[in-house]
Amino acid sequence: MADAQDLEAIAAGDAAAVAALYGALAPRLFAFARRLLPVQADAEECVQEVFVSLVERSRRGEPVQDAGAYLFASLRHAVGARARRGERLAALHARAAPAEEPRIEGPGPEARALARALQALPQEQREVVALKVDGELTFAEIGVVLGVGLNTAASRYRYALEKLRKALEEPAP
């Protein structure tokens, strides 16, 4: 995680500090966004948006206590907004072409089944799974990002895994 010195360097215009922060956090941030968004370009835009937002904040002199928590929390909002916009567009497309199936990417049938089961989870559980598995956050960190307690984050994750397991055991329609 970036410390105060890194953020000061970013505020001062140090491109190497931005690159270091990107190297440390971008793989996990992107994986989190990509898990929740069906379109890769949307996930890329969201990640770019939150990095630029952090840099702007630093250069405006508005301190960020924890860059990782800030980036994940901002990304969660950006992804949520993008997903809602995507759902509205999908609904419009479905009206135009109701027979079209939603496209789920994945290397094999198991991955596609997993992605489909994940999509069927409630949003709050899907977020916790993505933050834990892709963001590699602890439950305490997830709690900070979501504004819930550690135990709530842990139990949401467990419920989510239970639901996924049941969904995967059911025969495919």
Next chain:
Amino acid sequence: MSAPLPPELAALERALEATRAPLPAGLRARVLAASAAVPLRPRARSTAWFAAAAAIAAAALLNLSNSLALPSSEAGEAGGAPRAGCARALLWMGAPAACLDPPVANPGDDRWNSR
């Protein structure tokens, strides 16, 4: 501390980890370019701006205080009310109206009634 996951859920967790999306190669350059385009905080300009604003405010206050200056012989020693113009200015500055009233004579004190 949360309890460890049962084996079937732990296997599911590993399956999810195996489907984690890799970071696209072109994203780094775009993020760094967009970050580099964010303007730096204009420290020197803002400091100069604040200094100029402070100087203007100080000059305005000095001007106001000069225009409100009460000669001590009129305002204090006689114990009377400030002149009408000054009283209006003091009211405008937020002074309670009671402060501007002439002193109330103390019946037992000849210093007030002798005037």
